[in-house]
Amino acid sequence: MTTRSRSLTSRQQEILDFIGQTIKHESRPPTRLEVCAAFGFRSPNAAETHLRALAAKGAILLEEGRARGIRLPHAAQGLPLIGRVAAGSPLLAAEHVEARCSIDPALFSPPADYLLRVRGMSMRDAGILDGDLIAVHRAAEARNGQIVVVRIEDDVTVKTLQRKGSTVELLPANPDYQTIVVDTRRTPLVIEGIMVGLIRKDS
Amino acid sequence: MTTRSRSLTSRQQEILDFIGQTIKHESRPPTRLEVCAAFGFRSPNAAETHLRALAAKGAILLEEGRARGIRLPHAAQGLPLIGRVAAGSPLLAAEHVEARCSIDPALFSPPADYLLRVRGMSMRDAGILDGDLIAVHRAAEARNGQIVVVRIEDDVTVKTLQRKGSTVELLPANPDYQTIVVDTRRTPLVIEGIMVGLIRKDS
DNA sequence: GGGAAGACTGTTTAAAATCACAGCCTTCAT
DNA sequence: ATGAAGGCTGTGATTTTAAACAGTCTTCCC
Numbered sequence: 001m002t003t004r005s006r007s008l009t010s011r012q013q014e015i016l017d018f019i020g021q022t023i024k025h026e027s028r029p030p031t032r033l034e035v036c037a038a039f040g041f042r043s044p045n046a047a048e049t050h051l052r053a054l055a056a057k058g059a060i061l062l063e064e065g066r067a068r069g070i071r072l073p074h075a076a077q078g079l080p081l082i083g084r085v086a087a088g089s090p091l092l093a094a095e096h097v098e099a100r101c102s103i104d105p106a107l108f109s110p111p112a113d114y115l116l117r118v119r120g121m122s123m124r125d126a127g128i129l130d131g132d133l134i135a136v137h138r139a140a141e142a143r144n145g146q147i148v149v150v151r152i153e154d155d156v157t158v159k160t161l162q163r164k165g166s167t168v169e170l171l172p173a174n175p176d177y178q179t180i181v182v183d184t185r186r187t188p189l190v191i192e193g194i195m196v197g198l199i200r201k202d203s
Numbered sequence: 204m205t206t207r208s209r210s211l212t213s214r215q216q217e218i219l220d221f222i223g224q225t226i227k228h229e230s231r232p233p234t235r236l237e238v239c240a241a242f243g244f245r246s247p248n249a250a251e252t253h254l255r256a257l258a259a260k261g262a263i264l265l266e267e268g269r270a271r272g273i274r275l276p277h278a279a280q281g282l283p284l285i286g287r288v289a290a291g292s293p294l295l296a297a298e299h300v301e302a303r304c305s306i307d308p309a310l311f312s313p314p315a316d317y318l319l320r321v322r323g324m325s326m327r328d329a330g331i332l333d334g335d336l337i338a339v340h341r342a343a344e345a346r347n348g349q350i351v352v353v354r355i356e357d358d359v360t361v362k363t364l365q366r367k368g369s370t371v372e373l374l375p376a377n378p379d380y381q382t383i384v385v386d387t388r389r390t391p392l393v394i395e396g397i398m399v400g401l402i403r404k405d406s
Numbered sequence: 407g408g409g410a411a412g413a414c415t416g417t418t419t420a421a422a423a424t425c426a427c428a429g430c431c432t433t434c435a436t
Numbered sequence: 437a438t439g440a441a442g443g444c445t446g447t448g449a450t451t452t453t454a455a456a457c458a459g460t461c462t463t464c465c466c
Contacts, residue, residue: 009442027280028231028271031423043445048425053442067270067423067452068231077230104305108404127332127403147405198403200330201311202350212412234453246415251455256412270422270453 008059015039015050016059019070024104029070078102081115081133085156091116091149091192101133101199108196113138115199116149118158123147126160126173128198134158135197140190147195152182158195211262218242218253219262222273227307232273281305284318284336288359294319294352294395304336304402311399316341318402319352321361326350329363329376331401337361338400343393350398355385361398 008016018038022030030038035047051070054060063069078100085096092114105111112135121130126147128134134149142148148161150170159170159180168189170180182189211219221241225233233241238250254273257263266272281303288299295317308314315338324333329350331337337352345351351364353373362373362383371392373383385392 011443023230027226027274031270032425033423041444043447044424045426045446046444049443065424065451067234069424071230101310102307103310107304107306107402124330127327127330127335129330132330196405198401198405199310200401202399202401214413235455236453244414246417247454248416248456249414252413268421268454272454 339396
């Protein structure tokens with residue numbers, strides 16, 4: 001990695017959020033003076049130094065000499081689409097990101113953090129077909145009846161959650177498939193996220 | 204309507220497309236000089252007059268005195284979401300537009316022209332459930348086997364198309380529903396578009 | 407055949423926006 | 437206690453942009 005992406009201060013995060021909101025609502029980044037107006041700064045240099053700090057931390061890119069020359073780095077644009085997941089590595093590892101889709105995360109609620117390509121027909125009767133992309137909100141907890149993305153040992157799967165004490169049932173939505181029963185005292189099970197929507201591209 | 208939206212010349216359409224592409228790729232509108240560079244104009248006034256013409260026709264909004272002050276009118280932003288369709292009026296009539304969704308039409312191919320909220324379970328086995336939004340590409344023709352949006356007299360429905368001479372069969376994807384058979388010599392049938400994708404928002 | 411609309415070149419001016427320089431104050435880790 | 441980093445005010449030079457003015461050439465319509 002060339003640019004180290006250090007953590008932002010809360011003020012810097014506010015500025016970054018404002019930039020994102022401005023691009024979303026006005027279809028263009030703000031000027032230094034617009035940042036000043038939004039935060040009540042009296043000096044354009046207050047905005048300038050904040051932008052420099054954000055650029056130094058890799059949160060934005062500054063094009064010098066151009067009006068409204070603030071860009072969000074490519075990584076921040078669009079939702080990552082996760083394809084086949086290799087055993088043992090984290091879901092959002094870079095090698096799993098097949099593409100980035102220009103979809104507004106706020107289209108779904110709670111907002112989507114990534115898209116996951118579903119393999120197989122185990123959720124057919126829930127209207128989830130082979131090849132569909134599901135929008136996933138990252139969460140470690142979920143309620144019974146929600147469709148979740150779970151990792152059991154090194155396997156990632158999409159099923160309806162049914163918790164019964166220390167036992168977790170993962171229900172398919174297809175009579176051809178069997179319910180997976182996991183004893184969490186013996187087998188590690190991690191909830192990766194909750195399904196918040198679905199996108200299908202017909203070919 | 205306050206602004207009359209006359210048709211654009213081909214050159215004006217090119218300029219408008221360039222503006223749209225620039226906003227999409229660079230997250231900001233172009234300057235006059237950037238328009239000049241893109242089209243090989245030697246005078247910034249060439250860009251200026253084109254922008255004036257586009258603004259006069261309502262294709263863009265110009266904010267005076269601001270750098271990169273070109274905006275696309277609200278109607279051009281996001282796909283229209285069509286809800287319940289009233290009998291007899293065109294599908295894309297303003298009163299049917301429930302909302303606008305910030306989804307890139309090019310997410311689908313061929314690109315989506317609008318979203319339609321599906322009612323009922325007649326396409327359940329095709330993974331289309333009640334309340335789902337389908338992305339539709341406007342087209343008057345379709346091939347057999349494609350899922351289409353059709354209007355039969357004053358009714359709009361989503362089914363799989365099966366043409367047999369002058370007879371058209373509209374196949375549901377659910378054994379509880381019956382195939383609709385239409386003799387196009389007697390009953391007017393209009394193909395409104397082809398389904399190119401689906402979006403579901405879980406609640 | 408005259409006039410309006412479209413598609414440009416070329417030049418200039420004024421405003422908008424970037425960005426450098428010089429400070430002040432606070433917090434926080436060494 | 438000292439220096440570095442964050443978060444500002446205030447000023448001004450310089451560049452980028454917008455936008456006005458003055459033309460040329462063509463097409464298409466009445």
